Amino acid sequence: MAERTFKVYRGSGDDGQLESYTIEVDQGMVVLDAIHRIQAEHAPDLAVRWNCKAGKCGSCSCEVNGRPRLTCMTRLSDYEEGESITVTPMKAFPVIKDLVADVSRAYRNNASIPRFRPRPRDAEDGWRMKQFEIERAQEMRKCIECFLCQDVCHVLRSHGKHAEFIGPTYLVRTAGYSLNPIDVEDRSAFLKESGGIGFCNITKCCTEVCPESISITDNAIIPLKERVVDRFYDPVKALVRLVRRR
Amino acid sequence: MEISERHEHDVLVIGAGGAGLRAAIAAIEAGASVGLVGKSLLGKAHTVMAEGGMAAALGNNRPEDNWQVHFRDTMRGGKGLCDWRMARAHAAEAPDRVRELEAWGALFDRAEDGRMNQRPFGGHTYGRLAHVGDRTGLEMIRTLQDHAVHEGADVFMECTVFRLILVDGRVAGALAYWRPTGEFVLFRARTVILATGGLGKAWKVTSNSWECTGDGVALAYGAGAELMGMEFVQFHPTGMVWPPSVRGTLVTEGVRGEGGVLTNGDGERFMFRYVPEMFEGDYAESEEEADRWVEGDRTANRRPPELLTRDVVAKAIVAEVEAGRGSPHGGVFLNISEKRSPEYIKAKLPSMYHQFKELAGVDITTDAMEVGPTTHYAMGGVKVDPETAATCVPGLYAAGEVAAGLHGGNRLGGNSLSDLIVFGQRAGAAAAQEAGDVSFAEIPASELSAAVAGATAPFARDGGRNPFGLQEELQAVMQDKVGIARTERALREALEDVHRLRGALDTCSVRGGRAFNPGWHTWLDLHAMLTVAEAVVLSALERRESRGAHTRIDCPDSDASLGRVNLVIRSSDGRMVTDTEAVSEPPAELRQLIEEGV
Structure with a gap:
């Protein structure tokens, strides 16, 4: 066993500071274990979200030494022995208290996505799909909604375009519906207008931090951008629409 | 308030x-x-x-x-x-x-x-x-x-x-x-x-x-x-056992469903020795038969004994560990790498692959996992x-x-x-x-203010016990005395412990404000945990037999008369009491279905 010092953000809203805590650490511990030990031994009112502690629920997202991470999947042994470990809440969200961020607007974004709408059943007992047809959509549905991609996205983090852009998490969610082979809803107007997909300039930061290794930019955002372009900016299709309208 | x-x-x-x-x-x-x-x-x-x-x-x-x-x-x-x-x-x-x-x-x-x-x-x-x-x-x-x-x-x-x-x-x-x-x-x-x-x-x-x-x-x-x-x-048979910080984290039964085998510290595939009488003839009797089933020939072969019910597999693992045939960290080995290709494992069990790689440094496509029972x-x-x-x-x-x-x-x-x-x-x-048939009731304000006052009581106390410490103590009691293998003596001790901890709850104090305060939340949650703990212990004391997930070392056999009753718990004059209630008998055609098969 060894001792280690952690700096943890304490406070509400913008009114907070880093506090230092020193605890004993065991083999195999992750950052969330350290936070729990600090809670049990030094600061029972230290607020942190968590549930599964196995990288499946996406609750315990924070920034560890400035990098968006799931604290339950971040091992202490990834940091050099003398290196200090600083844990702060996700920067792109308002702070409720300590390590807990206010993610309520993310849920509002989600509710605004036009819902899944399937084609009529292929047979009485449902639809027929090949595994290869659904793999793209299944990749999107691996999303554990940890918000790390929202946190790292510069459109939100640096430019604060929260009202204009739903962000990578919800582009992934939209893609999960739209890439489902039986879905028939057209979400291109939503993506172009309230979804603000045009704000994304494909810097791929979201893809880099995704703990589920979803290729967010390449497999979710770019295909959705293509659909918007096809729908609104394809000159041939625009001509066809014009002729039909007459 | x-x-x-x-x-x-x-x-x-x-x-x-x-x-x-x-x-x-x-x-x-x-x-x-x-x-x-x-x-x-x-x-x-x-x-x-x-x-x-x-x-x-x-x-x-x-x-x-x-x-x-x-x-x-x-x-x-x-x-x-x-x-x-x-x-x-x-x-x-x-x-x-x-x-x-x-x-x-x-x-x-x-x-x-x-x-x-x-x-x-x-x-x-x-x-x-x-x-x-x-x-x-x-x-x-x-x-x-x-x-x-x-x-x-x-x-x-x-x-x-x-x-x-x-x-x-x-x-x-x-x-x-x-x-x-x-x-x-x-x-x-x-x-x-x-x-x-x-x-x-x-x-x-x-x-x-x-x-x-x-x-x-x-x-x-x-x-x-x-x-x-x-x-x-x-108790699920397969939780992670190493490192200590992830002890208990689930390892899906899907590993065994996809062909994973359990072996003890001697390298023996031990589940063949644990098929209960009730399931005799339903499971493969040799490794060769089990392998053929895993490879896809499922009509001519029976399924591997790793796919027995969870109570049976969990108890078998405990028995192996207690007999000194455990793995280095007190579990047994679960290995799928010899039965399936790395591509197959990553496609079918991606989060298990990820979980062991990230948290235990084990590559399940090449190595065995160490597993043991978890609540x-x-x-x-x-x-x-x-x-x-x-x-x-x-x-x-x-x-x-x-x-x-x-x-x-x-x-x-x-x-x-x-x-x-x-x-x-x-x-x-x-x-x-x-x-649709009932209307909203008027709720007396006095009841609400009393409930709120009770819930905020620990803020008014100073220097009392830390709720996290109390929770840890309860968890140790339940683990050690109300785990997979139970005895009347340990259960009696557990009952006393639970009563004592219930008393200690009223001496806890909580620091800080009411906003997102995990210490306070834990104190409130402990009320439920202690009620549950008491109900589990009382029922476990009352069921003097071993059946399914409930194992009494001091009553190792099943008792046919207890197999026809459920134990019921209710509150009587503020005390928790147990009662028995007959299990309802299925109609004849369903009884025949259960006994003789489809």
Whole structure:
């Protein structure tokens, strides 16, 4: 066993500071274990979200030494022995208290996505799909909604375009519906207008931090951008629409 | 102290996991307004952790499968104590409930012919689990969550109910606090559904998250409902054992379903030695036969003994470790790398691959995992009407893990997710229907202020015990004295410990404010955990036999007379008392089905 010092953000809203805590650490511990030990031994009112502690629920997202991470999947042994470990809440969200961020607007974004709408059943007992047809959509549905991609996205983090852009998490969610082979809803107007997909300039930061290794930019955002372009900016299709309208 | 906020709904659903979400959807479909309250953010409830799949006799992989076979497997797996009406409804309705998820956007793995694929699991005669790799629970909760939101459920996230309000013996609402602010909120409702999930957090080695503190069991008990089968706590055979910080984290049964084998420290594949009399002839008798089954020849060969029911496998692992044949960290080895290619393992078990790689530094495509039993699931819970999920308290319903009856003495893997959607739907429909016939009750202010004063009491104390310390002590008591192998002596000690800890609860103090204060939340949750602990210990003392998940070292055999009764817990003059209740006998044709097969 060894001792280690952690700096943890304490406070509400913008009114907070880093506090230092020193605890004993065991083999195999992750950052969330350290936070729990600090809670049990030094600061029972230290607020942190968590549930599964196995990288499946996406609750315990924070920034560890400035990098968006799931604290339950971040091992202490990834940091050099003398290196200090600083844990702060996700920067792109308002702070409720300590390590807990206010993610309520993310849920509002989600509710605004036009819902899944399937084609009529292929047979009485449902639809027929090949595994290869659904793999793209299944990749999107691996999303554990940890918000790390929202946190790292510069459109939100640096430019604060929260009202204009739903962000990578919800582009992934939209893609999960739209890439489902039986879905028939057209979400291109939503993506172009309230979804603000045009704000994304494909810097791929979201893809880099995704703990589920979803290729967010390449497999979710770019295909959705293509659909918007096809729908609104394809000159041939625009001509066809014009002729039909007459 | 003021109640800052009030809401009214026809139906209030407490708990936002699979059962609560499905209940909310059913109640909305029936025309009710629905409030859905959950302790965590929406979509993070324990359902999200379910891995292997949900059991439904779709007959996609094996046309011989039907509800009768599923019913029989469930009844036999439950060691005689399942409610046959619940088991029948579950087996009969699960296929429609699963198909409906697909209409709401779920994408399950496919078989060659384009229908849903179905995976083999312990105790199921045929491959029966609809699944998505090893993240089936995530697919289920996302689908239900988005559907419920779009259907118009009024969602209250990070809001904890700590008291049910009764007026004239009928449930009239619930009192809760917002976790982020600590402000109190009153929900008035015509009917209330408990869908609060499990209670595994009362043990030290557990696959359960902080949420699983038995809230619904305690709320129902406090309101006068009966509990049943509380001695039956499932210890999942395969949790991680190393490193210490992840001890208890679940390793899906899907590993064994996909061909994974269990070996002891001597390298012996020991499960062949543990086939119980009841299942003799149902399982492969040689490694060669088991291998042929894994390779795909499933009609001429029987399934491997690793796929025996969870109670059997968990006890076998304990026996091997106690005989000195364990792995270096006190478990046994689970290895799939010799049976499947790395590509197959990564495709079928991606989160297991990730979990072991990241947390234990083990590559499961080349090496064995070390596994051992972990507290996983409560078969017992609130006693409900098998048709409507109503409790004996007027207006109060319970569905999912919080309810008792379906699983008897042992639950089959995969039967939990299907339980959630079958009985969630039934509870939601029944609660909405009853809500049409009753009006909102006036709740006396004095009752509310007394409840709020009780809930905030530890803020006024200084220098008392830390709730986290108390929780740790309770977890050690339950782990050491109320674990897989139990004795009268240890259980008696545990009962004293639980009473002592209950007293210590009133000496705890909480520091800081009410806003997002985990110490305070833990103190409140401990009330439920201690109620649950007492109920489990009392029932375990009373069942002087070994059956399913309940093993008494001092009464190692099954007692046929106890196999015909369930233990019921109720409150009598403020004390917890146990009683027995006869298990209802299935009609002759179903009895024949259970005994002789389909």
